[in-house]
Amino acid sequence: MRVLILGIDGYLGWALTLRLIRRGHEVAGIDNFYTRKAVSEVGSDSALPILPMSERLRVIEEVFGAKVEFVEGDVTNYELLKKVIERFRPDVVVHFAEQRSAPYSMIDVEHARYTMINNLTSTLNLIYAIKELGRDIHILKMGTLGEYGYPAFRIPEDAFVDAVINGARDRIVVPRWAGSWYHWSKVFDSYILLYANKLWGLTITDFHQGPVYGSRTRDLISDELFTRFDIDDVWGTVINRFLAQAIIKHPLTIYGSGHQKKGFTSLEDTVTALTALIENPPSPGEFRVVHHYREIKTLNEMAELVRRASIKVLGYDPGVTHIPNPRVEPEDEVMYEPERRVLPKLGIYGLSRIMEDEVEVMLRDLARYRDRIDKLRGVIMPRVRWRG
Amino acid sequence: MRVLILGIDGYLGWALTLRLIRRGHEVAGIDNFYTRKAVSEVGSDSALPILPMSERLRVIEEVFGAKVEFVEGDVTNYELLKKVIERFRPDVVVHFAEQRSAPYSMIDVEHARYTMINNLTSTLNLIYAIKELGRDIHILKMGTLGEYGYPAFRIPEDAFVDAVINGARDRIVVPRWAGSWYHWSKVFDSYILLYANKLWGLTITDFHQGPVYGSRTRDLISDELFTRFDIDDVWGTVINRFLAQAIIKHPLTIYGSGHQKKGFTSLEDTVTALTALIENPPSPGEFRVVHHYREIKTLNEMAELVRRASIKVLGYDPGVTHIPNPRVEPEDEVMYEPERRVLPKLGIYGLSRIMEDEVEVMLRDLARYRDRIDKLRGVIMPRVRWRG
Numbered sequence: 162m163r164v165l166i167l168g169i170d171g172y173l174g175w176a177l178t179l180r181l182i183r184r185g186h187e188v189a190g191i192d193n194f195y196t197r198k199a200v201s202e203v204g205s206d207s208a209l210p211i212l213p214m215s216e217r218l219r220v221i222e223e224v225f226g227a228k229v230e231f232v233e234g235d236v237t238n239y240e241l242l243k244k245v246i247e248r249f250r251p252d253v254v255v256h257f258a259e260q261r262s263a264p265y266s267m268i269d270v271e272h273a274r275y276t277m278i279n280n281l282t283s284t285l286n287l288i289y290a291i292k293e294l295g296r297d298i299h300i301l302k303m304g305t306l307g308e309y310g311y312p313a314f315r316i317p318e319d320a321f322v323d324a325v326i327n328g329a330r331d332r333i334v335v336p337r338w339a340g341s342w343y344h345w346s347k348v349f350d351s352y353i354l355l356y357a358n359k360l361w362g363l364t365i366t367d368f369h370q371g372p373v374y375g376s377r378t379r380d381l382i383s384d385e386l387f388t389r390f391d392i393d394d395v396w397g398t399v400i401n402r403f404l405a406q407a408i409i410k411h412p413l414t415i416y417g418s419g420h421q422k423k424g425f426t427s428l429e430d431t432v433t434a435l436t437a438l439i440e441n442p443p444s445p446g447e448f449r450v451v452h453h454y455r456e457i458k459t460l461n462e463m464a465e466l467v468r469r470a471s472i473k474v475l476g477y478d479p480g481v482t483h484i485p486n487p488r489v490e491p492e493d494e495v496m497y498e499p500e501r502r503v504l505p506k507l508g509i510y511g512l513s514r515i516m517e518d519e520v521e522v523m524l525r526d527l528a529r530y531r532d533r534i535d536k537l538r539g540v541i542m543p544r545v546r547w548r549g
Numbered sequence: 550m551r552v553l554i555l556g557i558d559g560y561l562g563w564a565l566t567l568r569l570i571r572r573g574h575e576v577a578g579i580d581n582f583y584t585r586k587a588v589s590e591v592g593s594d595s596a597l598p599i600l601p602m603s604e605r606l607r608v609i610e611e612v613f614g615a616k617v618e619f620v621e622g623d624v625t626n627y628e629l630l631k632k633v634i635e636r637f638r639p640d641v642v643v644h645f646a647e648q649r650s651a652p653y654s655m656i657d658v659e660h661a662r663y664t665m666i667n668n669l670t671s672t673l674n675l676i677y678a679i680k681e682l683g684r685d686i687h688i689l690k691m692g693t694l695g696e697y698g699y700p701a702f703r704i705p706e707d708a709f710v711d712a713v714i715n716g717a718r719d720r721i722v723v724p725r726w727a728g729s730w731y732h733w734s735k736v737f738d739s740y741i742l743l744y745a746n747k748l749w750g751l752t753i754t755d756f757h758q759g760p761v762y763g764s765r766t767r768d769l770i771s772d773e774l775f776t777r778f779d780i781d782d783v784w785g786t787v788i789n790r791f792l793a794q795a796i797i798k799h800p801l802t803i804y805g806s807g808h809q810k811k812g813f814t815s816l817e818d819t820v821t822a823l824t825a826l827i828e829n830p831p832s833p834g835e836f837r838v839v840h841h842y843r844e845i846k847t848l849n850e851m852a853e854l855v856r857r858a859s860i861k862v863l864g865y866d867p868g869v870t871h872i873p874n875p876r877v878e879p880e881d882e883v884m885y886e887p888e889r890r891v892l893p894k895l896g897i898y899g900l901s902r903i904m905e906d907e908v909e910v911m912l913r914d915l916a917r918y919r920d921r922i923d924k925l926r927g928v929i930m931p932r933v934r935w936r937g
Contacts, residue, residue: 171778270627270677277673278666285730289658292937308834312721314714324724325713331701336712336721342673345744349737356733360877360935489748547748549680 165249166190167236170214175388179310179380182227182433187251189230191257191449205393205540206225207535220385222410232489238540243290243379253299253439259450264395264545266343273342280346288357296363300440304369306424308348310338311491316499317454318354340490358448368450372398375519376526391538400463402541407471407479408534417486419461427514437507455512483546485544553637554578554626554714556645563776567768568820571613577618577637593781593928596921602666608773625670631678641687641827646671652783652933654731656680661730668734677743687830692757694812696736698726699879704887706840708743728878737811746836754826754837760786763907764817772798781928788851790929795859795867796915797924804872814841815902827897843900875931
């Protein structure tokens, strides 16, 4: 298949590219390198060294004998996006070209606006380009399970759900409640995609995951193929920050009570799921919602897991401490079990990597780059506060 | 009170200014004159002649002996907005500074993007400026009843509502389903305001109305005080288009079956309600949802009403015809009765103007400007199609 990846230089974009190439797909990509710039804006860098795109493309050719078409540019530029789609004629466009950090979106008004405008503009441009150039092109969009908040009901894997309100039964859009401007931009994206589906019959997969962890997939067979790995307070997920703290012998800092639950997935399983969704598109005109998470854990459980792995792999106990939560989020134990039916139907179920093992792999990878991480010591503790 | 009006040059902004001044409030306003430019972009103009802002301010001073502080500028410019709020120190900011036309938002990708970015940026800037400068300043935001779509349940006048979903009871955000990019931008605005309220305790009134009609309020005591009156396919509401067609002896063109229901309110009643909400702000930190509509009518009923008024006032029957609906909207009779409790509690209930009378007033005003309307003959029939 012909796959166009918006945001090909990112953590998922790059890892997915390697998998698709190895499976014989033709891949093209666009990136404006915004994540590289914005990570450096907050004084940070990828903990694992990543090559510039020109080098990445060379290594891919050397290692896998495959060419990836790359265009440096911004998908908020409609003409550019349209031109690339027109030329490459993809079967599917995978949309990762969004500002993906919740803390980044909460820094101040400029960052809130950038997140909202960049994410909504890229999505609007994409649906209009597809409407113009070929309504049969499948859009696979990265969302987040964070769109739903923490409702009391089981979250359906569908755009709509039956509800009884004020005594009347109705079919409503699945309710959402986001916890940052970043998450709200994703909620708005979902509505924009759903409306485009109803209006123009576009074929869409709205894919929702929780945090993704991992420094490896089975395609990442050399350090030169590394995908980025962020560990700072703004761009790093909770598990990556814990790992970095373990490396520099800093107690693992849990935001608040640590009872917050999240549904985690390894990079390997994420790439496998994305590939399955690409190779098994929805029916023409279908709006397919897909949930994907492998292990539901509280932050306390995560910290304990990293602490134990540190003792085993690094030979010491970094300790664990609780700090005031810079975010505004529920800290009590909440039900959290979104429906998952689509991926099992495609034969994707079970864990191929379990977190216990993967945490050790990551610690070993990171330990080799202890110097890089030591230099980032100052950017791991939270600097952005939700209440301003 | 000190009232800052964002979008003071618009249909509601201007009419509200006159009322507030007459009630002794101090008024300042910002406008970028975008509506004037965008109306001319689609080949149209206000059917009733309106003065440039400098003249408007002069007339206000002559007629009412009051000064209005005016700043020409764009509230998507954060520094400008902040500076004006800092200097004027309003008790309340009334936010009309949004692209307000559904067809305009559906023209193409540029207009979709402009609508989304302008409306969300202005709202984000406003909440951040208020958070910075004084969280006690009341934000009164113009929304639309169109945010809700046409649900089967009675629409609660609240941000949240109890619902049973998948067998579980939960309190969810009132579900919404919008019918254009413009309407979606308003939905997103509502969520942004609600999140700002929860996060920072901002004091907000989210005010939802249906279409507003009328060429007069009791403050519009001379033609020099006219507020704009749009009749074209993009900027004119259905009632205004019918009136213009009656004036030029064109059959009134109903989109589709004409069973679509809308909740209308006169300009006079709108200005009265807005003034009551300004003079009676919510409690500090409260998020107050307010619904306002006076008469629920189908398009067919509206057309019949204009037809009868035309016979009486103009002496002829323009006739009525149905044309294919350029919009995508339900055309069957739907339940449509959003809750209204806040305004009655403030002593605002009952109609001060009824549509039958007001339609005649409008026809008389418009008949004096038949030549202007005749020149706009070419821009009344729909040119924008939702399906593209």
